[in-house]
Amino acid sequence: MARFAWIFPVLFLICTCSTLFAEEKDTVVKIYVVYSEHNYHEPWQMKGISSRHGSGVIIHGNRILTNAHVVCDNTFLQVRKSGQAKRYTAIVDMIDHKSDLALLKVNDPDFFKGIVPIGFGHFSRIKDEVYAYGFPEGGDKLSITKGVVSRVEHKKYKHAGSYLIACQLDASLNHGNSGGPIFKDGKIVGIAFQNHAEPQAENIGYMIPIPVIRHFLKDIADNHLDGIPEFGISMQKLENQDMRAFYQMTDIQTGVLINAIYPDSPAIGYLEVNDVLLKINDLNIENDGTIEFRKGERTYLGFIIQQKQINESVTLTVLRKGNLVSVELPLTKALHCCRLVSYRQYETEPEFYIIGGLVFEALAMNYLYEYGGSDFSLNAPTELLNLFYNGFPSKDQKDIVMLAQVLPDDVNIGYHEFINGIISKVNGKTIVALEDLITAFENGEGDYHIIEDIRGFKIVLNRDAVEKSNKRILAKYKISSDRSLKFKSLNKKHY
Known part of the structure; x- marks a missing residue:
């Protein structure tokens, strides 16, 4: 019997490792997302419904940690545990677009039965061996890839333009891996969130590391998101x-x-x-x-x-x-508090105002993004791109207010091609933000509205003709309101 004594500790070790592996695997979930985005070129309406999927991991408190970009703009969410067939309805509990992290809740307690949440590990170091779990394209089952942490440095987070600490991996991360956990020694050390898209780069992925995750979880402990501080x-x-x-x-x-x-x-x-x-x-x-x-x-x-x-x-x-x-x-202000043109926004209605068929809008990256998605810089108007990349706010300029579109009508003949012009004055009033433009139109006096852009180009409209045309134009183009919800309180005339 003595010669077989060594078998028992080995068997115990194998069983223990298998249990740990099963616990890690069982906490990983696939997330099914139905979503609808705001249309920033036609700001009074939504785009059509689309779908995508991503990954997530169950953590303490019966919550699912994932990426904000996986669940943003959602209209319906479902989650499925690894190795299971049944899907459960989920909702977003908390979301921080700047750190690209979100927490989901599943109200059905059956979803969490038998699950032991995995804890968090330490801030990764270079040469750490890690494992990426998730549901990338190419199959429906859980995928596990091994990699090494090759860099730890600040990186631009694509989702919201934040410049935060990140870890580079050589593990293969593809569409669908987003939101999935990165494990080391049975602990979560990161969340997969983006890869290096250049064609000459192979197997370069990134994870959100522990410092960013811990900041997010500490921030929302009071069920309120304050954000990540910045100097401005x-x-x-x-x-x-x-x-x-x-x-x-x-x-x-x-x-x-x-x-x-x-x-x-x-x-x-x-x-x-x-x-x-x-x-x-x-x-x-x-x-x-x-x-x-x-x-x-x-x-x-x-x-x-x-x-x-x-x-x-x-x-x-x-x-x-x-x-x-x-x-x-x-440190009283959060990231991007001092930008002239906001980075891409989510779950946020465009700020717009329509008068006489002229559609005015506050410039945001979302508007530029309509010119080709991530390749918008190749197609968007140069003047607007320059303001996005290089503009900074001042006391005299808090928003870039532009004429985004002209809805053709008899009242605005001759101005149908006047788009993307940056508005400097309306009825003699300097435009600092979109609210100033609305006030200048609705409190103006005289027979004409006079709009000027930064190049000195002018649009002149008869005030009485404009007032008579507003209801007609909105009905013609199936538009329910002449302004975004934010500016309803400024509405002197309801059309």
């Missing part, structure tokens, strides 16, 4: 020796130059233009704008801010006119 400033690298000398930096000082502080920035009153930002919470900022977040690893200085919750603070060391100044900065 523009910074410039200080890699040129003459620049550093001009701003009175010593040979051992490194940092970045603050060259703009935007309206609504939490830094107003705390920082100044031409301050040199040297440290965040005693971490040195290099001249290239990076900090050492782990020994031998560097990333964008915003990583420290992005670990904080809204209304927490950071301590900054700045060089101001040659003097060291310590600043305790409260």
